[in-house]
Amino acid sequence: MLNLKELQVLAKDFSLLYVEDNEALQTNTSKLLRKLFVDVDIALDALSGLELFKKKHHPIVIIDIKMPNMDGMALSKHIKKISPETKIIIISSLDKKELLLKFIELEIFRFLKTTTNVNKLFSALEDAVTQIREEKYTQEFYSNLNDIFNYQSSMLVMLNNQNIILANKIFLEFFSYENLDTHKKTIRNLEECFLPHEGFFYKHDDIDIFESLRLNSQKIFHVKLKNTQAEIKHFILKYQTIPERKGYGILSFDDITELNLLKFFNKKELKNEEALNDEKAMFELLGVIQRNGVKIELHNYYKGLSITNDATIISIEDNKLKIKTSYIQEKAIQFEKKTLIVSGALPHAVECRVIKQISFDKQEVIMSDLHFISSSPITRKTIRVVPTDKQTVSLFLGANKFYGDIEIEDISLDAVKLKMRALPAGLDKEKDITLDIVLEMDRKPFIINTKVELFRQVESRYSFHVVFMFKDLKKSMLVKYITKRQMELIREIKGMQNG
């Protein structure tokens, strides 16, 4: 319990009404009350007490039950009708049990016996003042929050678990509701309002909307909503948990309908190159990601080894993207140049072909020549590695050896990609082709001798890049080779990380 001085500080802003017909008791008690409260009104009967209350709406009222004309219970009823928040403390010589039901009905704050000592009265007053302050604080908090919410240009709602407790004007207007209370039923089914669309966030079999939002509070989602005028709008949805308030979070809906981005989610339209090449729309979407402070994922391949790390977009200027990422990713970018950007907010991966600048000190990279790609290496399911230089490859067409420069670009369990200065005459899918490859594993030669089938050949300026699929190759040794090579590459790139 607080001491007298602390209690005075706590109570200084509040007025108190004391209604008691016993003059002697009233004189003694009011002396005590004036030690705490600056503003104390006294009434000797219920009717004059009610008149005083009507003028001031005292937040705390102390009432005796037994009084002439109007008793304390009737007075309490009138006061609660005028101001339900008022804390009423009853002081009476009557037995509490007889009045218990009425106390509950009238939400009486505390009951004290006439014989109660001063400490119990002060304790009741401390509790009352503390509760009033908390209620006032909460009221002010929500009032300020409401103002902040209404000032925002996005639709905003505050959730406590799945229940909506605050919604801003734009949100209510979207659904043509006057206030939150009338809207609550719809809110309970908010997840039903998200319309199905490929790549969008909506309720379907294996997804619990609120659970997904809670687990992905740093991500953004695309959602489609229909307003009461049957207009369909495209929003970016983000959920942010409120620190230190368990179960509370804010949903924001950023209307991006005007950016006309739906085409990126439509497979048919994406076959049309024009949609994929719409750089303006792509940068708009990257801008949405930047504004929401959402992380993107970068993908590179270091000699076949997948290197993936998060990055944040710092700025977008003149079709150039400045990002901040980890040192190891910067090393991978420096090695491979071509970088892929992936995000749940992007309908497809964005490929970046040109690296303008890498700053290892600031961990920043400036990228340009960006565009959406409809298929990307990150959907590649087999692991390919680049072997060491200790390699020889011989190619046989039937029994004839081909004499030409051959180099392995990468090798997987299913295929090998060769770089060849020239192609042997008559190389085609029907041919009987044998490859004799010698690599190094554990400092010993590792030999692959297998029939292969021509899968694909691409001509570049000075060479051909030819992919051969293995036929009937016993793969267990190759698994061993690729895993060992992967480990070597991991050590190599980690070595770079350590300088």
Place this chain on the structure above:
Amino acid sequence: MDNNYKILYEDAEQKCIMFSFDDESHEDSFLSVNQYLIVKNGAGLLIDPGSEAIFNELYDAVSEHVEIQNIEYIFFSHQDPDVSGSIAQWSVSTKAKIIMSSLWVRFMSHYGFSEMNRVIILEDKGKKLEFGDDFIEFIPAHFLHSPGNFSLYDEKSKILFSGDIGAAIVSSPEPYKKVGNFDKHKEYLLAFHKRYMGSNKLCQAWVSRVKKIDVSIIAPQHGFVFENENVHLFLEWLNDLECGSDFIDELY
């Protein structure tokens, strides 16, 4: 049990297979290791495939039941080498998605694995995932014994693949490693669980979660499987077990 495997469940669409490949160089440790495979309509889910040392044997054994390229998921209950040591080999050999706790993803490069875009990360509360027409569920089993640990429940077969929970130190290989007399088996369970499991509170949390699902078999990664009434007896035993930090005075 023929050829190191035992069919735990089979219907027209699905079968669940138990393998028992030990790393022979450590045979004297007597902590026999089990690996599991669920095959549903030709698609595979491999569970705790074990160390690099048994990869070749297990690969051949698994390919008797499912096309290796049709393995859709590989689940690693936790990070130990006898569970995850072959992650690089399996990731090279399959196109499967790798499922594991968020706590261990970053450590997998020490096993030679770096394909992070293939990982389905499990957050602490677990996850439900569609497999064929049914669901599999990853149930939190943290600190039992690994800090980031999950059991896998297969809704169709009602088998709970419990990882290290239910593991027993048994001395000799048996044709089918199934618990017969639970009272006798308790002594094999106790030594392992008393030291390896986090605390009684954690055991109770897991038991309480498991009691909400219909379990016909508990299949641990070491030792014997629990069937029928032994499932219930084991859960009751674990619920009352004092272990780990309950014996803090013996540890410090």
